[in-house]
Structure formats: C-alpha cells, structure tokens
Amino acid sequence: QCWLKIIESDAQGCTDENGVLHEFNSKWTTKDCQSCSCSKERMQCCSLVSSPVDYDKEKCESIFYEETCSYKVVEKADPSKLCEVHSYVG
Amino acid sequence: QCWLKIIESDAQGCTDENGVLHEFNSKWTTKDCQSCSCSKERMQCCSLVSSPVDYDKEKCESIFYEETCSYKVVEKADPSKLCEVHSYVG
Numbered sequence: 368q369c370w371l372k373i374i375e376s377d378a379q380g381c382t383d384e385n386g387v388l389h390e391f392n393s394k395w396t397t398k399d400c401q402s403c404s405c406s407k408e409r410m411q412c413c414s415l416v417s418s419p420v421d422y423d424k425e426k427c428e429s430i431f432y433e434e435t436c437s438y439k440v441v442e443k444a445d446p447s448k449l450c451e452v453h454s455y456v457g
Numbered sequence: 458q459c460w461l462k463i464i465e466s467d468a469q470g471c472t473d474e475n476g477v478l479h480e481f482n483s484k485w486t487t488k489d490c491q492s493c494s495c496s497k498e499r500m501q502c503c504s505l506v507s508s509p510v511d512y513d514k515e516k517c518e519s520i521f522y523e524e525t526c527s528y529k530v531v532e533k534a535d536p537s538k539l540c541e542v543h544s545y546v547g
Contacts, residue, residue, distance in 0.1 A: 368458050371507070372544040417461070454462040 368457065369413035374406070381405035400436035414457055421453035458547065459503035464496070471495035490526035504547055511543035 374381055381389045381403075389395060389405045396402050396415070403412040415436040419429050422440050427450035429438045442448040464471055471479045471493075479485060479495045486492050486505070493502040505526040509519050512530050517540035519530045532538040 368546070370510070370544060370546045372511075373542065420460070421462075452463065454460060456458070456460045 369411060371409050371411045374409055381410035383410070398433075400433070417455045417457045419452040419454075420456050422450050426450065459501060461499050461501045464499055471500035473500070488523075490523070507545040507547045509542040509544075510546050512540050516540065 372381075379388065380391055380393075383389060383397070383403065389403075389410075391405055391407050394402070394404045397412070400415045401412040402415050403410065416431075417437070419438050419440050422429070426442060426444075427440050428443050429440045430446075431438050440450040440452050442450055462471075469478065470481055470483075473479060473487070473493065479493075479500075481495055481497050484492070484494045487502070490505045491502040492505050493500065506521075507527070509528050509530050512519070516532055516534075517530050518533050519528045520536075521528050530540040530542050532540055
C-alpha cells in the first residue's frame with residue numbers, strides 16, 4: 368500500500384507525519400516499515416510489509432518481526448518449523 | 458495494493474481469479490484495474506488505481522473512470538472544473 372502527498376511549490380522539503388522535514392531527493396524508512404521518498408512535487412510512502420494470507424491457520428501462526436519488516440509463519444506446536452504460505456498481500 | 462500467489466513447481470502457467478491460464482513471463486491488466494505478471498515462482502497483481510484522499514469534500518466529488526483506471530476530482534457545481542487534490546492512496 369502506498370500513499371502520496373503533493374508538495375506545495377514554496378515548501379523547503381517534505382514534512383512527514385511526525386513533523387520532521389526531509390530534504391528534496393532524500394529517501395528514508397519509517398519505524399512502521401514504510402519506505403518514503405521526497406521530491407519537489409511529491410512525498411511518497413509505500414509499506415514494506417507483505418502479509419501472509421493463504422496458509423494453514425489451524426496448524427500455523429504468523430509472527431511479525433519489526434527489525435526486518437517481515438512475517439514468519441511457523442507451526443504453533445513447534446515454532447522452529449516454517450509453514451508453507453501460498454499467497455501474500457501488501 | 459499488491460498481492461502475490463506462489464506457483465506450484467508442476468504448474469504450466471498462472472491461473473487467475475477467473476480460471477484463465479496465463480503463460481510464464483506474461484503480463485496482463487484485469488478489468489478491475491490490476492496489473493498482473495506471471496513467473497515460474499509467483500503470480501503478482503498490483504492495483505493501478507490511486508484514490509484521491511485529501512480534497513475539499515464539500516465543494517468537490519471524485520469520479521472513477523474505468524477506461525483509464527483513474528479518478529478525477531471535479532467541482533460538484535461545475536464538473537468541468539478540476540479540484541485540487543493534496544494526497545492519494547493506493
């Protein structure tokens with residue numbers, strides 16, 4: 368999922384959701400796993416997270432790792448074992 | 458928004474939501490404005506639609522054009538006049 372904000376012509380850079388001003392032509396990653404870029408026309412952020420959708424929900428569970436912005440799907444009974452995932456969203 | 462389906466090793470191509478089989482390394486656009494691609498490992502579809510979010514909802518309305526998979530935001534009183542849109546999602 369991406370979102371895009373139009374930058375006013377008199378702006379000095381792109382102000383993000385936390386009020387931080389980013390320079391034109393800069394890129395950054397947010398704490399909530401979004402990859403953002405700033406240009407004179409727009410600020411654009413896209414989620415880095417791809418969520419597992421199609422897997423055995425009886426036997427398995429998905430665990431989110433903030434450091435890598437990714438999910439792992441493991442067996443409930445034995446989390447050292449990965450489960451098969453057939454589709455992702457995001 | 459994108460979604461991705463893992464392709465089984467014995468598959469002959471990618472079967473889409475309407476049961477149509479697509480060749481490996483092919484690309485297509487669906488009627489509901491998704492751009493899809495098929496490879497031996499995965500079928501991936503991403504929405505082509507970017508929805509206007511931040512605009513004057515009193516004065517303006519957004520109209521979706523299927524042919525171009527895009528929205529136009531126009532004045533309710535005079536649909537020939539475009540409205541300013543400050544951000545989009547999708």
